[in-house]
Amino acid sequence: xxxxxxxSRYLVKRTGxxxxxxxxxxxxxxxxxxxxxxxxLGLRLIYFSYDVKMKEKGDIPEGYxxxxxxxxxxxxxxxxxxxxxxxxxxxxxxxxxxxxxxxFGNGTRLTVT
Amino acid sequence: GQNIDQPTEMTATEGAIVQINCTYxxxxxxxxxxxxxxxxxxxxxxxxxVLDGLEEKGRFSSFLSRSKGYSYLLLKELQxxxxxxxxxxxKKTDSWGKFQFGAGTQVVVTP
Numbered sequence: 001x002x003x004x005x006x007x008s009r010y011l012v013k014r015t016g017x018x019x020x021x022x023x024x025x026x027x028x029x030x031x032x033x034x035x036x037x038x039x040x041l042g043l044r045l046i047y048f049s050y051d052v053k054m055k056e057k058g059d060i061p062e063g064y065x066x067x068x069x070x071x072x073x074x075x076x077x078x079x080x081x082x083x084x085x086x087x088x089x090x091x092x093x094x095x096x097x098x099x100x101x102x103x104f105g106n107g108t109r110l111t112v113t
Numbered sequence: 114g115q116n117i118d119q120p121t122e123m124t125a126t127e128g129a130i131v132q133i134n135c136t137y138x139x140x141x142x143x144x145x146x147x148x149x150x151x152x153x154x155x156x157x158x159x160x161x162x163v164l165d166g167l168e169e170k171g172r173f174s175s176f177l178s179r180s181k182g183y184s185y186l187l188l189k190e191l192q193x194x195x196x197x198x199x200x201x202x203x204k205k206t207d208s209w210g211k212f213q214f215g216a217g218t219q220v221v222v223t224p
Contacts, residue, residue: 050210098144102148103158104156104157107154
């Protein structure tokens with residue numbers, strides 16, 4: 001079974017802090033993604049990566065950056081956290097086949113005060 | 114651009130059938146996925162359609178019409194544990210596996 005592990009389930013940070021959200025997958029998937037999920041807005045793509053050291057902006061990349069130094073690990077970085085970044089963050093991975101679904105981590109609920 | 118629309122909420126009785134519709138507009142369609150998400154948990158994969166027609170998996174079935182940009186998820190013999198949000202997601206051809214999600218349909222199953 002595919003396992004996607006996010007390092008923290010809950011995080012509370014202060015405005016202006018630098019925040020790191022870590023994600024590791026164990027299925028050798030090429031593609032990894034960071035989404036945020038907010039009530040009424042659904043899942044919105046922040047960044048994705050299709051290979052080591054490769055990254056592409058999603059629909060809402062502003063205020064975020066990412067790092068993929070190893071195939072299994074994809075990190076989301078909030079350079080200077082703001083209150084509007086309070087959200088549920090979901091990491092996901094998928095293989096290259098067309099019918100490969102996304103496999104999600106359990107999510108990190110981030111609160112910025 | 115890409116729009117995915119699904120109803121916000123549906124309520125049904127235990128043992129009944131519920132059909133969740135999803136309409137989409139996209140360029141470069143490469144498959145439609147349905148996910149189930151219980152409150153406070155991650156989405157889990159339910160079904161995949163890329164060709165027109167019905168795919169059945171136990172109590173759950175999913176249908177796709179590519180010409181109409183339309184899919185539905187059918188939940189039969191509803192159980193209380195089926196109370197969850199159901200997410201429709203479209204995969205594009207040019208996107209290295211990138212998915213676009215609808216906002217989700219909250220299904221409430223009542224006794």
